[in-house]
Amino acid sequence: MTTSQPSPALVDSGDPLALERQVCFALSVAARNVVGVYRPVLEPLGLTHPQYLVMLALWQHGQLSVKELSGLLQLDPGTLSPLLKRLEAAGLLRRERNPADQRNLALALTERGRALRARAEEIPVGIVERLGMPVEQLTALHEALTQVIAASQEALAAPGTAAGAPSGVA
Known part of the structure; x- marks a missing residue:
């Protein structure tokens, strides 16, 4: 540099x-x-920087659909998918079918994901x-x-x- x-x-x-x-x-x-x-x-x-942005959105807004998160971060859902899989594998969030609309995934922080906020502050x-x-x-x-x-x-x-x-x- x-x-x-x-x-x-x-x-x-x-x-x-x-x-x-x-x-x-x-x-x-x-x-x-x-x-x-x-x-x-x-x-x-x-966390990587893109993962940090995902976590910021979830800390601020709570549960979100992938579509909502995509809009907030201005990222294509296809770009988000691998990030979300890695965050889920790390135990920071859960991806679940939205009970109100089974076609949409709902994203929610796990207890570990919520606890990480204190360090991120x-x-x-x-x-x-x-x-x-x-x-x-x-x-x-x-x-x-x-x-x-x-x-x-x-x-x-x-x-x-x-x-x-x-x-x-x-």
Whole structure:
């Protein structure tokens, strides 16, 4: 992992295709690096980052259907299936047919899964410390990313529309 900053000549070159000017590149690198910061914090809990997201949703919402969880995490149910199987094998959740609708799987935390929450409560503060960024800056970033998510969802929902980006930022 390199920590060098892009050359000012590249960023200021005016080239709309300069790698360092691409929002998609910055988001991709930031996501990979932040997940990397979580990795050693989650290992003692026996969780990967995607599994942690599943557990967060279940700790917050309680029992969920796979469809509901898929919507919350914005992941395809086919992507969730192997994660859920591993969490079930680890004894953290149960997958059961929903009594109200046998076609749907209901996900529920086990006692072990509920107990893991107490250990996980230390994670957010630990991540903030590891990043070494002010909470206010991380909060502002979260708000900006939430806006990017909403804008990208709108763009995906309206295929064929040409949304113009401001010059030099893509």
